[in-house]
Amino acid sequence: MVEVQNKRVILKHQLSGFMKETDFEIMVGSVKLGVGDASNAVLVKNLYLSCDPYQRSLLTTPGSPVPGFGVGKVVSSSHPGFEPGDLVWGMTSWEEYSLIIEPKILLKIEHADMPLSFYTGLLGMPGFTAYIGFFKKGAPKKGETVYVSAASGAVGQLVGQFAKLHGCYVVGSAGSKEKVDILKEKFGFDDAFNYKEEPDLEAAIKRYLPDGIDIYFENVGGKMLDAVLPNMKTGGRIVVCGMISQYNLSGHEGVQNLIYLIRTSIRMEGFRVMDHYHLHPKFLDMVIPHIKEGRINYLEDFAEGLENGPAALVGLFHGRNVGKQVVVISRE
Amino acid sequence: MVEVQNKRVILKHQLSGFMKETDFEIMVGSVKLGVGDASNAVLVKNLYLSCDPYQRSLLTTPGSPVPGFGVGKVVSSSHPGFEPGDLVWGMTSWEEYSLIIEPKILLKIEHADMPLSFYTGLLGMPGFTAYIGFFKKGAPKKGETVYVSAASGAVGQLVGQFAKLHGCYVVGSAGSKEKVDILKEKFGFDDAFNYKEEPDLEAAIKRYLPDGIDIYFENVGGKMLDAVLPNMKTGGRIVVCGMISQYNLSGHEGVQNLIYLIRTSIRMEGFRVMDHYHLHPKFLDMVIPHIKEGRINYLEDFAEGLENGPAALVGLFHGRNVGKQVVVISRE
Numbered sequence: 001m002v003e004v005q006n007k008r009v010i011l012k013h014q015l016s017g018f019m020k021e022t023d024f025e026i027m028v029g030s031v032k033l034g035v036g037d038a039s040n041a042v043l044v045k046n047l048y049l050s051c052d053p054y055q056r057s058l059l060t061t062p063g064s065p066v067p068g069f070g071v072g073k074v075v076s077s078s079h080p081g082f083e084p085g086d087l088v089w090g091m092t093s094w095e096e097y098s099l100i101i102e103p104k105i106l107l108k109i110e111h112a113d114m115p116l117s118f119y120t121g122l123l124g125m126p127g128f129t130a131y132i133g134f135f136k137k138g139a140p141k142k143g144e145t146v147y148v149s150a151a152s153g154a155v156g157q158l159v160g161q162f163a164k165l166h167g168c169y170v171v172g173s174a175g176s177k178e179k180v181d182i183l184k185e186k187f188g189f190d191d192a193f194n195y196k197e198e199p200d201l202e203a204a205i206k207r208y209l210p211d212g213i214d215i216y217f218e219n220v221g222g223k224m225l226d227a228v229l230p231n232m233k234t235g236g237r238i239v240v241c242g243m244i245s246q247y248n249l250s251g252h253e254g255v256q257n258l259i260y261l262i263r264t265s266i267r268m269e270g271f272r273v274m275d276h277y278h279l280h281p282k283f284l285d286m287v288i289p290h291i292k293e294g295r296i297n298y299l300e301d302f303a304e305g306l307e308n309g310p311a312a313l314v315g316l317f318h319g320r321n322v323g324k325q326v327v328v329i330s331r332e
Numbered sequence: 333m334v335e336v337q338n339k340r341v342i343l344k345h346q347l348s349g350f351m352k353e354t355d356f357e358i359m360v361g362s363v364k365l366g367v368g369d370a371s372n373a374v375l376v377k378n379l380y381l382s383c384d385p386y387q388r389s390l391l392t393t394p395g396s397p398v399p400g401f402g403v404g405k406v407v408s409s410s411h412p413g414f415e416p417g418d419l420v421w422g423m424t425s426w427e428e429y430s431l432i433i434e435p436k437i438l439l440k441i442e443h444a445d446m447p448l449s450f451y452t453g454l455l456g457m458p459g460f461t462a463y464i465g466f467f468k469k470g471a472p473k474k475g476e477t478v479y480v481s482a483a484s485g486a487v488g489q490l491v492g493q494f495a496k497l498h499g500c501y502v503v504g505s506a507g508s509k510e511k512v513d514i515l516k517e518k519f520g521f522d523d524a525f526n527y528k529e530e531p532d533l534e535a536a537i538k539r540y541l542p543d544g545i546d547i548y549f550e551n552v553g554g555k556m557l558d559a560v561l562p563n564m565k566t567g568g569r570i571v572v573c574g575m576i577s578q579y580n581l582s583g584h585e586g587v588q589n590l591i592y593l594i595r596t597s598i599r600m601e602g603f604r605v606m607d608h609y610h611l612h613p614k615f616l617d618m619v620i621p622h623i624k625e626g627r628i629n630y631l632e633d634f635a636e637g638l639e640n641g642p643a644a645l646v647g648l649f650h651g652r653n654v655g656k657q658v659v660v661i662s663r664e
Contacts, residue, residue: 221591257584262604267599
C-alpha cells in the first residue's frame with residue numbers, strides 16, 4: 001500500500017482560557033493510502049476545513065489532531081456507503097488524510113456543481129444549523145422581527161437572509177464597521193449595528209427594535225443575552241445556537257434577566273444540529289435554487305494551508321474573520 | 333346607600349430588598365355598599381385572600397391596598413356577568429370590600445360544593461398554573477422523570493400530584509424536614525429532599541435522579557436553576573413558573589450554566605397563566621373528580637384576619653408556610 005506524507009495540526013496541551021496559536025503545532029507524519037483491514041472505514045483526503053466556535057469544546061485531547069468539519073474526497077473505503085472518488089463532507093480531522101472508522105457524520109456531496117468549500121458553511125453544518133434553528137426552533141411568521149447576534153458569522157449571515165426571504169424584519173449586530181456594512185449591503189439586513197460601540201447594549205437593541213423582538217437567534221450568550229431578554233415581545237422565541245462569548249471562559253458569565261421568560265412568556269430553546277441531519281436533503285432542495293438565482297449571498301474568508309489553520313481558528317474568537325472562516329488544504 | 337367600615341392592608345412605602353411586616357399598615361376606612369354610577373363594576377365582599385410570590389412585583393404603589401387573588405361574594409354589580417350573591421374568585425385587593433371596575437380576572441364559582449378557600453389555590457390561579465405549566469408547557473410522557481422545586485408550595489404540591497397521576501417519577505425539594513415528609517407521605521412524591529441540607533445542590537439532584545431529569549418545574553431560579561441544568565436529559569423541558577429566590581433581590585443572581593441548553597437540547601419556557609383562563613373550566617372538569625375521589629391531596633395554611641396578612645405574605649419568602657398560604661377575612 002502506498003504511503004505518503006501526512007501533515008497534521010496537533011493540540012499541544014490542555015487549553016486554558018482563550019486559545020492561542022502556540023497551543024497548536026504542525027507535525028508531519030505518514031499515512032497508508034488505504035483502509036487496510038478496518039471495516040466500515042473511509043480514508044479521506046481533506047480539501048477544506050471549517051473553523052467553528054463549538055470546536056473549543058472538542059479540543060480536549062493533547063497529541064491528537066484538531067477535530068472538526070471538513071470537505072474531502074474518498075481515497076479508499078470499506079464502508080458500503082462510500083466509494084473512492086466520492087466527494088464528502090462531515091466530521092474529520094485537521095490533517096491531509098484522515099482515516100475515519102465508523103463515520104457518524106459523513107455525507108456524500110450530491111450537488112457537486114456548487115463550490116466545494118460551501119459544504120463547510122452555507123451547504124454544510126453551519127448553513128443547516130441556521131435552517132433548523134430559524135425555521136424549526138424559531139417558528140417564524142411573516143412580518144415578525146428578528147434579531148441576530150454574531151450576524152456576519154457563518155450561521156448568522158444565513159439566518160438573516162432566511163428571515164428576509166420569509167418576510168421578517170431583521171436586525172443584526174457584529175463587531176466592526178466593515179461587518180455592519182456587509183450585513184446591510186451584501187446580506188440585506190434591514191439594519192445592523194456594531195456592538196463594540198454601544199456602552200448600553202439593552203438600549204441599543206431597543207433603539208433598533210423599538211417594538212421588541214419576536215425571534216432572537218442567539219450566537220453570543222452572556223451580556224448579550226441579558227440585553228436581549230427585556231427587549232423580547234410577549235410570546236417571543238430565543239433560539240440558542242451558540243454562546244461564543246463564553247467558550248473560552250473558565251467560569252461563565254451569569255445571566256441575570258431570566259425572569260423575563262415568565263414576564264413575557266418567552267420560549268428559549270437549544271438544539272444540536274446532529275439530531276436533524278435526516279432533513280439535510282430537504283434543506284438543500286430549499287437553499288440551492290435561492291443560491292443559483294442570486295437570492296442568497298455568502299461570504300467566505302479563506303486561510304491558505306494547514307499551517308495557517310491555528311491562526312484562523314484562534315481569530316474566530318476575536319472576530320478577525322469576515323464571513324465563514326475556511327482553511328484550504330487543497331483545491332483539487 | 334349603606335356605608336360600612338372597610339379595613340385594609342396598605343403598602344406604606346416603596347419596598348427595598350426583602351419585604352417586612354413594617355412595610356404594611358392596617359387602615360380602617362369606609363365603603364358604600366353599592367357600585368353607584370360606575371358601569372361594569374362589581375362590589376365584592378372579600379372572604380379569602382391568597383398569598384403568592386408574584387405579588388412582590390405588584391407592590392409598587394404606596395398608599396394602596398395590597399393587590400392579589402381572592403375569593404369573595406358579590407354585594408352589588410352593574411356588570412352583566414355578575415349578580416349580588418354570586419361567589420367569585422379573581423384579582424381583588426386586601427380589604428374587606430373591593431369595588432372592582434371593569435374586572436379583568438374575575439370568575440364565577442360554579443362548583444360551590446368545594447371549600448371556597450380552594451379557589452385561592454387548588455382550584456384557582458395556583459392550581460391552574462400547575463395544570464397549564466405541567467401539561468401544556470411540560471408536555472409530559474408516561475415514565476418520564478420530573479423534578480419540582482419549592483415542591484410543597486401551592487403550585488409545587490399539585491405539579492407533583494399531576495405528574496404522579498400521569499405516570500411520571502417525581503422528586504421534589506423543599507426547605508424543612510417537615511415539608512419533605514409531607515411531600516412523600518401526603519402528596520405521594522417518589523422522593524424528596526431538604527435543599528438547605530445540601531451544600532452541593534447539583535450533586536444532590538444527581539443522587540436523587542441519577543439518570544437525569546425530563547421535566548424541571550422551576551419555582552425557585554438562581555442557584556437552583558444552575559444546579560438543575562447539568563442534570564437535564566437530552567430533549568428535557570424546563571417549565572419556568574416562578575423564581576421566588578430572586579424576587580426580593582435588587583440585582584438578580586446570574587445563571588451560569590445556560591450552555592447546557594445547547595449541549596442537551598433543552599427547551600426552557602416561561603408562561604403567564606392569565607393568557608390561558610379560557611381553559612379553566614376544562615381544568616376543573618379534570619381536577620374535581622380527582623379531589624372528590626381522594627386522588628389529590630391539598631394542604632392549606634390559614635392566617636386568621638386581615639391583621640395577620642402582612643406576616644403571612646412576608647413569611648412566604650422565608651418558607652414559613654406549610655402548604656398554600658391563605659388569609660381568612662370572613663368564612664361567611
